[in-house]
Every structure is written in C-alpha cells, then in structure tokens.
Amino acid sequence: MWQWPVPPTAWEEQLWSCLWCHAVTHVGGEWFEIARPPYLPMEMRWERAVADGLPADVSHAFGIFDKTLCGIEQDAMSLSDSWWLPERENACGACREAAAVIDERWPQAMRGEDARLSVARRPGAS
Structure with missing residues (x-):
C-alpha cells in the first residue's frame, strides 16, 4: 500500500492505494470511517x-x-x-495497456456495488 500525501486536517483522514490493483481506501475523517470505493x-x-x-x-x-500509468x-x-x-484516438497506448492489466487484477467477485463496503466507528467505541 502507498499512502497519499494528504495535508493534515482536523479529521486526520488518510488515503491509501494498493500498488497492485490501485484500489483506494480512505481511513479517518469526521466519523473515522474506512471507505473503500467500488x-x-x-x-x-x-x-x-x-x-x-x-x-x-x-492523453496520459x-x-x-x-x-502516468x-x-x-x-x-x-x-x-x-x-x-x-x-x-480515444489520442490516448497513450502504453497507459491503455497498463490500465487493462490493472483492471484484470480486480477479482470478479469484488466488482459489484456492495463488494467494497464502508465501516464507521460506532459511538462509544475506541
């Protein structure tokens, strides 16, 4: 995982990307949520x-x-x-090839809308 350089905020949010499939995970925020976009x-x-x-x-x-990819x-x-x-005709061919490889890395079972759920810390939990 690679942590994005996000400026510090009151909510202490972090962004992480998987180096293999480029999936992003948001950690922290106002409700200390772990959000995984689909x-x-x-x-x-x-x-x-x-x-x-x-x-x-x-276009890269x-x-x-x-x-770039x-x-x-x-x-x-x-x-x-x-x-x-x-x-698009002007899209970089090497970026297109890399995007296709990365796309293939996402498991088919994890491609549905509900496959990557978000979890928020419950009130009173530490």
Missing part, C-alpha cells in the same frame, strides 16, 4: 494526467507517485478535472 471500469477510473513537459497531443492516465514521471504532476478515456 470497482470502476477503465473509462470511469482514471483521470487525465497534467504536468509541464507532457505532450499536449497525447494519472497513476500514483507523480507518474505508462511510467512517465514529472514533478508536480496532478489529476485534471476530466477523465482519461482509453478509447
């Missing part, structure tokens, strides 16, 4: 990477560690406000 298909799972130095004519998927690393790389769409 599986999303490739066309709804990745945001477009934004960074100085990335070619404007090729943002991974983790300031890297195909491995391009740039300081201050971030997510855009738009999806990375693997079916």
Whole structure:
C-alpha cells in the first residue's frame, strides 16, 4: 500500500492505494470511517494526467507517485478535472495497456456495488 500525501486536517483522514490493483481506501475523517470505493471500469477510473513537459497531443492516465500509468514521471504532476478515456484516438497506448492489466487484477467477485463496503466507528467505541 502507498499512502497519499494528504495535508493534515482536523479529521486526520488518510488515503491509501494498493500498488497492485490501485484500489483506494480512505481511513479517518469526521466519523473515522474506512471507505473503500467500488470497482470502476477503465473509462470511469482514471483521470487525465497534467504536468509541464507532457505532450499536449497525447492523453496520459494519472497513476500514483507523480507518474502516468505508462511510467512517465514529472514533478508536480496532478489529476485534471476530466477523465482519461482509453478509447480515444489520442490516448497513450502504453497507459491503455497498463490500465487493462490493472483492471484484470480486480477479482470478479469484488466488482459489484456492495463488494467494497464502508465501516464507521460506532459511538462509544475506541
């Protein structure tokens, strides 16, 4: 697991990503919830990477560690406000291949809406 660099807040929330399947888990927050967002298909799972130095004519998927899914690393790389769409003609082929491999890693049994549940700490529990 890799912990996202999230600025400290009053709720002490942490974000963790699995390095193998890129599943994200949110820990903490106001109610100390463990939230595990469900599986999303490739066309709804990745945001477009934004960074100085990335070619404007090729769309790359943002991974983790300031890297695209195909491995391009740039300081201050971030997510855009738009999806990375693997079916588009300008989508990076290597990002598309990596996204397909990652997608295959999600077990079929864990792809339903209720497969990744959230758990909140009960009042009075420590």
